[in-house]
Each structure stands twice: as C-alpha cells, then as structure tokens.
Amino acid sequence: MKISWNHLQSFFADKLDRALVLERLTMAGLEVEDDSPVAPEFSGIVVGEVVECIKHPDADKLSLCKVNVAETEPLQIICGASNVAVGVKVPCAKVGAVLPGDFKITERKMRGIVSYGMLCSGTEIGYPSDVDGLLLLDGNAPVGLDIREYLDLNDSIVEFKITPNRGDCLSYRGLAREVAALTAVALKPQVNIENKLNSLSSTLKLEVQASNECPHYVGLAIHAVNNQLSSPDWLIRVLERSGIRPISPLVDVANYVMLLFGQPLHTFDLNKVSSGVTVRMAQVGEELKLIDGSTAKLQENTLLIVDNLNNKPVAIAGVMGSLDSGVSVATTELLLESAFFTPDTIQGKAKLYGVSSDAAFRFERGVDPEIQHDAINLAAQLIIDICGGRVGEYIHFDKETTLRASHKISLSFLEIERLVGQAIPHNVITKILSDLGCIVSVDGNLLEVIAPSYRFDLQIKQDIIEEIIRVYGYDRIDAQMPVLAHALESLDTKLNKNVKLKQVLSGYGFNEIISYAFIEEKYAKLFSDGNEVVRLQNPIAGLNVMRSNLLAGLVKSLQYNVNRGQESIRLFELARVFHGETVEAQPLHLAGLMYGKYSSLNWSLTPREIDFYDLSQVLQEILSSYGTVELEAESNASYMHPGRSAAVLLNGNKVGVICQLHPSLSNELGLDILPYVFEVDIGVLEEASDISLQNISKFQKISRDLAFVLDKSVEVGAILQRIAQLKLSELIDFNVFDIFSGGSLGANEKSVAVNFVFQSDKTLSDEDVNPALELVKNLVVNEFNGNLR
The missing domain is CATH 3.30.56.10 (Phenylalanyl-tRNA Synthetase; Chain B, domain 1)
Incomplete structure (x- = not known):
C-alpha cells in the first residue's frame, strides 16, 4: 500500500x-x-504571475514577460514556452534558484535582453503534468509562495x-x-461527520436476498451533480501519491474515502438503477460486462448487485461494477453504495474473473463493519462540495446478528508472562491494548479484552498476547533458552519409533512424500472419513480446507507419477491430520499406497498386479512390534472398495483402515487401476503397550495344515479372529495359504487351507498338538458350518 x-x-x-x-x-x-x-531537491522557485507578455523584438519564438513574484518590482524573464500568457500563474525560478541536477539560475542575456529568472515546466521541477509547456497553476495560487509548499512537494x-x-x-x-x-503520539480528535441519511426512500427499493453474505448495505441518491468538473488539486495529489489514478470527481471522491477509511464505495448512475437494487447470488448462465471491458461468466457462488427493473446484474459485489451502470462525465444523478460484504464471499472472486480492484483487495481481508455510514456521509459531503448537487433519499439494510459481535477474550497476566518469557508491567500491557482500540477490564490477575470492530484478526488470547509483544517490541524481549515441557528421552523414543516405521517401509520399496496440509475441498469430500472439516479463513490457490486424513496427498502424488509413465508406485507419508482446531484433534497418522505391478520386468518373475494381501503383509510387518495385528472386514467409508476393505485392529482396538479405492473413483481420479491404501493413527500406536519379549525356543517347530469347505459368504478373517481368541498356548503362528473354488466343490462353496505352526520349550508330538487342532476343527464346524476336507 x-x-x-x-x-x-x-x-x-x-x-x-x-x-x-x-x-x-x-x-x-x-x-x-x-x-x-x-520531487527531487530544488530551491528558490516561487509562484509567479505573468502580468505582461510581449514578443521578443529579436526572436520569434521567445516572449518577454514581466512576472509578479510579490517583490518590489516584477521580474523581467524571457520565456520560450508556447502557453505563456498574461494572467497565468506558473513556477518562477528566481536568480539564485537551484533546479534539480544542481542547475543554478543566473542573470542571462538572451538576444540582447537580460532575463532575471526562468519560468518552469512540470518536468523541470520533477512534477508530473500532462501540459506541454509551462506548468499552469490554479488561479488562486498565492503569488510569491514557495512552490514546494504550494504543490506539497516536501512530501x-x-x-x-x-x-x-x-x-x-x-x-x-x-x-x-x-x-x-x-x-504514543496522540491522534487529532475525529471531526464529526454530518449525517446525510435523513429520508428513507419510497421509490428506490432495496432487497437483500443474501443477508449472510451482505449483512449491511446502505445506498444514497445524490441529484444534480456535475461530473464534468475537475477534481481539486489536493484530491488528485493524495490519490496519485497513494497509487490511484484520478478519473472523475465522483470516482475520485469514492476512492479517496476508501483510502481514508478502508471502506470501498461504488458509484452507480442512478438513471441506470432507477428502481433500486437487489443483492443476491448469481444464477446459472448469467454474464456481466465489467468496467474494464471484459465479460465475466458468473458462477453461482458469486454475490451480485442487480437492477430491480430488469433483474440484470450491475456489479459483482465488492469487486467491480458493470460498464453500463457506472458513472461517466455525463452523469448527473448518482446512487452511492457503501456496504459490508463478508470476506469469505469476496475472497478469490477478483482472481476468478481475471480482474484486479482495490475494493476486492480490502473486502477479502475484511473491512470495519461499523464504518459504512461514516464513509457514505463523508463521500456525500465531498461530492456536494466539489460537484454541487443535493442529497436525496437513502436505502438501507442491516442484519444485526451477522455483524461482528463484541466477544470477550479472557486471559491472565500470568499467561502473558509465560508465553512472552518475561514479565511486562501490568500498566504497560493495559495501555498497549487501550492504544490499539481494545476495551480492557482488569480484575486482579485476570483481564477481559474486547477487540475493536476493525480488528478481525484478534480472536483468541494468543492473538492478544502477540499484539502486546508486537507493540512492546520484540527487541525488548530478552533471549532465553526455552523450557522443555517433556524430557528429551521421551521425545527421542517417539522419534526413534517413527524412524523405524519409515525404515521398514523404505525396505519394502516405499518412497516418502511430504504434502501440503491444505487440500482442495473436493478431495476432502472424496476421502471423507466422517471427521470434522477444518476450513481456512484465508485459503491459498483454492486449498481451502485442512486434510482430515493423508489419502488426498498420496493420491495426488500417484496421479502426478502415473501421468509421467510410472507403472509401479509405492508411497507413504507420516504427518498430522486435522479433525479440529485443538492439539488433541490433530493426531499423527501414517498412510501408505501401492499401485501397479508388484515388481519391474524381470526374467525370473512373472509380472502381476499388486493386490490386497501385498499391502496387508507390509502393514502387519510395521505394526507387529506394537502388538497383535488383525484385519476385520469393513467398508463404511465411501472411498473404500466394498469387497477389498478392512479395519486394522491392534490388540483388539481399531487403529486404522486398509482398502482398495472404490471403483466409482476411477473416472474422478483418471486412473484405470485403483491403488491399495492404508492409514493408521500413530498416536494410538504410541499408547499401545510394548509387546513382551520371550526367549526363542531351542526345540523344533511342528507344522500342520487343515482345509475346510465353507460357504462363499463366510469371511475368512472372522475365522482367523476366532482362532486367535482361543489363545492356544503352543500355537505361535497360523496363516491362510490357499483358497480354492470350483472343481468338485459346490457353486457356493470354497476351500480354505490354513497352516498352523506349534512350538514349545520341549519336543512336541502329535499327541501334544492334536487337541489344539481338534479345538480349531470344532470351532469352524460349529460356528461357521464348515466341513473338514
């Protein structure tokens, strides 16, 4: 700015x-x-008035002038500018003046006549001017006044x-x-602004259909204005030095008030909106030709100002008006708009439609919701002072409940000291907050702070403490070593466990990614797990929500690599997810993804696609050090394949999920083959007790196989889970090694073969393991209607 x-x-x-x-x-x-x-440095230049101007007797292109500079006699100055004339007031450099570039003015004879100075153009004094020739000053310019003071060049x-x-x-x-x-330099007292909103209109109608997006709107009619006049020099100077191009008095006043208060105003030609306006959201197929000449194809989430007469848009609210409804030099009837549009409503709209405006820049950051009346009243007064005219009726809408509530922020001096790292005198703290416009109440060690309406960023106690430090001065805070709330050993233990997880995954050929914690809302919906979505107030490039799981980042990385010809992809990420704004609602998760071929082309291997069991093997490996891992059929999220999904259980407690993505996501993601993914909550793993270690038996293992004929509807995982619950003391491992259907089996039957491994602190015989196998057989027969093959 x-x-x-x-x-x-x-x-x-x-x-x-x-x-x-x-x-x-x-x-x-x-x-x-x-x-x-x-302006560059110069001196000795004053306001001069040309009181006599004749042709130089010996030069056709020179004029011999007498210039009044408020001294005893007018100065005789020879000038070659074509626009010099009697009565004009111009910058006059007297003898002894020093112009930019250290150019000194002296008496100089020109064609036989001495010139006692020089009349200056704007270029010669570093002052921009569209006039070719001398810089012509206002007729009211005081003769003899230093030009730097008159043009406010000491700025x-x-x-x-x-x-x-x-x-x-x-x-x-x-x-x-x-x-x-x-x-601590005091501001001047604010000048009271005369209220111009005296007569509510009976002819102009205002309807606000989108009251949540526009909770406050005021419009004022001003009649018989003359927009063909020039804006005063002071106004032009402020605008130009503030980076805004002067256009016409009406627009210039609106821009000046915006610069003064931070409240954007909009100027409508009243004849183009003679029936009033409606504030509503855009409808499908609507278009608007903007002031800059571009045509915007409006999206339904865009707030509009609409002409009541024909229901046609006349402005994108808070961004830019239409070419047809704006004021021109011919405008005599004006509708001045001052409104509060919520930041979320305006955010990103200028970029969406490829335009840039000072109004949008302010609205999307938040303007003071209590300044609209002051802004429109001051603008109306300035317009009447500059353009003439008279104030007419006004239109008004106010939804009090949606305007900024004066909520109290409670904190203590002790909390401030703890966060700052040193004590700041209490009276200094309260003065800082008061100087910032806050209302402060003190009760012993406690403070209650009400932030001013224009400070949208002060929402929680940490914001208040940050303001105290900022104004007090970061350089006044002593450097101290931080006090750790946790022992280093505990931090190292967690870190080491996470490193080991990464090492195991790397050993399986996985590559680690680090993705943005911000994601697009469409990905949040695709991979919704039922947790609360945390929205950002100031999103970057459409990344408007925080991730509630890690799948979006993995899938986007997968898409990137598939589009570049990769056929076998294994990725993982260890990072926090966000289910709320508290620390407890931001757990650490681990997620992995497998896609494509199980291995690259190799003469000794038969190429095959990755399947569910490949990923489940990896998952069981990385979780085995935390306890007993089980998979239980589950597909309660929309992104999970209905037949290739499971909940991940650790010691009987759910810690995550494993699945192939749902077939319905194929088109959405642009993937012919959908990946297998898993995600587990590392925080839950850290809470799991470490498994107890036992000495390895010196005696031989015994392996036995059982095959059962089951109905195809029976879930094998459920059988394995029940076998585990038997807690057979000498059974150290069991796994499914074959599933078969067809042949002599019935159409709805399948054969499931399970391998059992027994080991003890002695040599086992058949008599030792047969009772355990009998228990397993009875369990499968009685509970799952199976038959031993």
Missing part, C-alpha cells in the same frame, strides 16, 4: 519523526518497502507491505491508529 507521508501527518497535531515511525512500523510487522520523495511516498491479516491498515486512518499505538 502506498501513502503520502504528509497526508498521514495530517492525522496528528504533533510532528512525527519519520525515520522513527517507519522503523517502528517495520519492526511491528508493517514492513516499509519503499520511501521516495515526490514522500511510502510503500508498505501489509500482511493479509492486517486489512485494518489498508487505510490512512488505520495506519494512523497503528502509528499512535507504536509511538
């Missing part, structure tokens, strides 16, 4: 120390990017880098408040 330093100074009675102010602002987070004088243009959370500083008033808080 660019500002005129002198205009900022006008908010203060005492002179500001510019160097100190700019340093304090930079240190407080409002970085100064540039500080440049508006500088300061450019600030305003962060997205400080939309309140996108105005002169906002910056002045910040300067006052940082320097």
Whole structure:
C-alpha cells in the first residue's frame, strides 16, 4: 500500500519523526518497502504571475514577460514556452534558484535582453503534468509562495507491505491508529461527520436476498451533480501519491474515502438503477460486462448487485461494477453504495474473473463493519462540495446478528508472562491494548479484552498476547533458552519409533512424500472419513480446507507419477491430520499406497498386479512390534472398495483402515487401476503397550495344515479372529495359504487351507498338538458350518 507521508501527518497535531515511525512500523510487522520523495531537491522557485507578455523584438519564438513574484518590482524573464500568457500563474525560478541536477539560475542575456529568472515546466521541477509547456497553476495560487509548499512537494511516498491479516491498515486512518499505538503520539480528535441519511426512500427499493453474505448495505441518491468538473488539486495529489489514478470527481471522491477509511464505495448512475437494487447470488448462465471491458461468466457462488427493473446484474459485489451502470462525465444523478460484504464471499472472486480492484483487495481481508455510514456521509459531503448537487433519499439494510459481535477474550497476566518469557508491567500491557482500540477490564490477575470492530484478526488470547509483544517490541524481549515441557528421552523414543516405521517401509520399496496440509475441498469430500472439516479463513490457490486424513496427498502424488509413465508406485507419508482446531484433534497418522505391478520386468518373475494381501503383509510387518495385528472386514467409508476393505485392529482396538479405492473413483481420479491404501493413527500406536519379549525356543517347530469347505459368504478373517481368541498356548503362528473354488466343490462353496505352526520349550508330538487342532476343527464346524476336507 502506498501513502503520502504528509497526508498521514495530517492525522496528528504533533510532528512525527519519520525515520522513527517507519522503523517502528517495520519492526511491528508493517514492513516499509519503499520511501521516495515526490520531487527531487530544488530551491528558490516561487509562484509567479505573468502580468505582461510581449514578443521578443529579436526572436520569434521567445516572449518577454514581466512576472509578479510579490517583490518590489516584477521580474523581467524571457520565456520560450508556447502557453505563456498574461494572467497565468506558473513556477518562477528566481536568480539564485537551484533546479534539480544542481542547475543554478543566473542573470542571462538572451538576444540582447537580460532575463532575471526562468519560468518552469512540470518536468523541470520533477512534477508530473500532462501540459506541454509551462506548468499552469490554479488561479488562486498565492503569488510569491514557495512552490514546494504550494504543490506539497516536501512530501514522500511510502510503500508498505501489509500482511493479509492486517486489512485494518489498508487505510490512512488505520495506519494512523497503528502509528499512535507504536509511538504514543496522540491522534487529532475525529471531526464529526454530518449525517446525510435523513429520508428513507419510497421509490428506490432495496432487497437483500443474501443477508449472510451482505449483512449491511446502505445506498444514497445524490441529484444534480456535475461530473464534468475537475477534481481539486489536493484530491488528485493524495490519490496519485497513494497509487490511484484520478478519473472523475465522483470516482475520485469514492476512492479517496476508501483510502481514508478502508471502506470501498461504488458509484452507480442512478438513471441506470432507477428502481433500486437487489443483492443476491448469481444464477446459472448469467454474464456481466465489467468496467474494464471484459465479460465475466458468473458462477453461482458469486454475490451480485442487480437492477430491480430488469433483474440484470450491475456489479459483482465488492469487486467491480458493470460498464453500463457506472458513472461517466455525463452523469448527473448518482446512487452511492457503501456496504459490508463478508470476506469469505469476496475472497478469490477478483482472481476468478481475471480482474484486479482495490475494493476486492480490502473486502477479502475484511473491512470495519461499523464504518459504512461514516464513509457514505463523508463521500456525500465531498461530492456536494466539489460537484454541487443535493442529497436525496437513502436505502438501507442491516442484519444485526451477522455483524461482528463484541466477544470477550479472557486471559491472565500470568499467561502473558509465560508465553512472552518475561514479565511486562501490568500498566504497560493495559495501555498497549487501550492504544490499539481494545476495551480492557482488569480484575486482579485476570483481564477481559474486547477487540475493536476493525480488528478481525484478534480472536483468541494468543492473538492478544502477540499484539502486546508486537507493540512492546520484540527487541525488548530478552533471549532465553526455552523450557522443555517433556524430557528429551521421551521425545527421542517417539522419534526413534517413527524412524523405524519409515525404515521398514523404505525396505519394502516405499518412497516418502511430504504434502501440503491444505487440500482442495473436493478431495476432502472424496476421502471423507466422517471427521470434522477444518476450513481456512484465508485459503491459498483454492486449498481451502485442512486434510482430515493423508489419502488426498498420496493420491495426488500417484496421479502426478502415473501421468509421467510410472507403472509401479509405492508411497507413504507420516504427518498430522486435522479433525479440529485443538492439539488433541490433530493426531499423527501414517498412510501408505501401492499401485501397479508388484515388481519391474524381470526374467525370473512373472509380472502381476499388486493386490490386497501385498499391502496387508507390509502393514502387519510395521505394526507387529506394537502388538497383535488383525484385519476385520469393513467398508463404511465411501472411498473404500466394498469387497477389498478392512479395519486394522491392534490388540483388539481399531487403529486404522486398509482398502482398495472404490471403483466409482476411477473416472474422478483418471486412473484405470485403483491403488491399495492404508492409514493408521500413530498416536494410538504410541499408547499401545510394548509387546513382551520371550526367549526363542531351542526345540523344533511342528507344522500342520487343515482345509475346510465353507460357504462363499463366510469371511475368512472372522475365522482367523476366532482362532486367535482361543489363545492356544503352543500355537505361535497360523496363516491362510490357499483358497480354492470350483472343481468338485459346490457353486457356493470354497476351500480354505490354513497352516498352523506349534512350538514349545520341549519336543512336541502329535499327541501334544492334536487337541489344539481338534479345538480349531470344532470351532469352524460349529460356528461357521464348515466341513473338514
């Protein structure tokens, strides 16, 4: 944001120390990017009035002038400019003046006649002007006044880098408040603005259909204005030095009030919206030709201002108006708009339609919801002062419940000291908050703070503490070693476990990815797991929600690699997910993905596609050190394949899921083959007790196989789970090694073969293991209607 330093100074009675102010602002987070004088150094140039102008007797292109500079006698000056004439007021460099570039003015004889000075163009004094020739000054310019003072050239243009959370500083008033808080220099008392909203209109109608998006709207009719006049010099100077191009008095006033208050205004030609306006969301197929000449094909999430007469859009609310409804030099009837549009409504709309506007830049960061009346009243007064005319009727809508509520933020001096790292005197803390516009109540060690309406960024106690530190000065906080709340040993233990998980996955050929915690909402919906979606207030490039699981990042990386010809892909990520805004709602998860061929082309291997069991083997390997791992059929999320999904159980407790993605996602993701994925909650794993270690038996293992004929509807996982629940003391491992259907089996039958491994601290015989096998057989026969083959 660019500002005129002198205009900022006008908010203060005492002179500001510019160097100190700019340093304090930079240190407080409002970085100064540039500080440049508006004009180069020069001296000895005053306002002069040409009182006599005749042709030079010996030169056709020169004029012999007498110039009044408020001295005893007019100066005789020879001038070659074509626009010199009697009565004009121009910059006059007297003898002894020094122009930019160290060019000194002396008495000089020109064609036999001495010239005692020089009349200057705008270029010669570093002042921009569209006029070819002398810089013509206003007829009211005081003769003899130093031109630097008259043109306000002892000024500088300061450019600030305003962060997205400080939309309140996108105005002169906002910056002045910040300067006052940082320097303790008092602001001038605010001048009361005369209320122009005296007569509610009976002819102009206002309907606000989108009251959540536009909770406050006020419009004011102004009649018989003359927009063909020129804006006054002071107004043009402020606009130009603030980086805004002057256009016409009506638009210039609206832009000036925006710069002053941070409240964007819009000017409609009243004859184009004579029946009033409606505020509503866009409808399918609507288009709007904007002021810049481009045509916007409107999306349904776009807020519009619509002409009541024909229900046609006349503006994208808070962004840009239409070419047809805007004011022109011929405009005599005006409808002035001052509204509060919520930041979420305006956010990203300018970029969406390929336009840029100062209004959108402010609305999407948040404007003061209590400034609309002051802004429109001041604009109306300035318009009447500059363009003439009279104030007419107004239209108004106000939905109080949606405007910013004055919520209280409670904290204590002890909390402030703990977070800052040192004690700040209590009276200093309360003064800082008061200077920032907060209402502060103190009760012993406790504070209650109500943030001002223009500070959208002050929502929680940490925001308040940050403001205290920022104004107090980071450089005044002593450097100290941080106090760790946890022992280093516990941190190392967790870190080592996570490293081991990564090492196991790397051993299986997995590559680690690190993806954004922000994702697009469409991916959040695709991989919804029923958890709360955390939305961002200021999203970047459409990444508007926080991830509730890690699958979106894995799948996007998969798409990227598949599009580049990769056929066998194994990825994993270890990172936090977000189910809420508290630390407890941000657990650490581990997720993995397998896709494509099980192995690359090799003469000794038969190529095959990765399947469910490949990934489940990896998962069981990485979880085995935490306890007993089981898989239980489950497909209760929309992204899970109905027949290739399972819940992951650790010691009987669910810790995650494993599945192939649902076939319905194939087109959405652009994948012919869908990957297998898993995701587990690392926090739950860390809470699991470590497994107890036993000595390895010196005696031989015994292996036995049982094959059962079962109905195809019977889940093998359920059988394995029940076998585990038998807790057979000498059974150390069991796995399915064959599933068969067809042949002599019935159409609805399948054969399932299970291998059992027994071991003990002695040599086992058939008599030792047969009772266990008999228990297994009876369990399968009685509970699952199976038959031993």
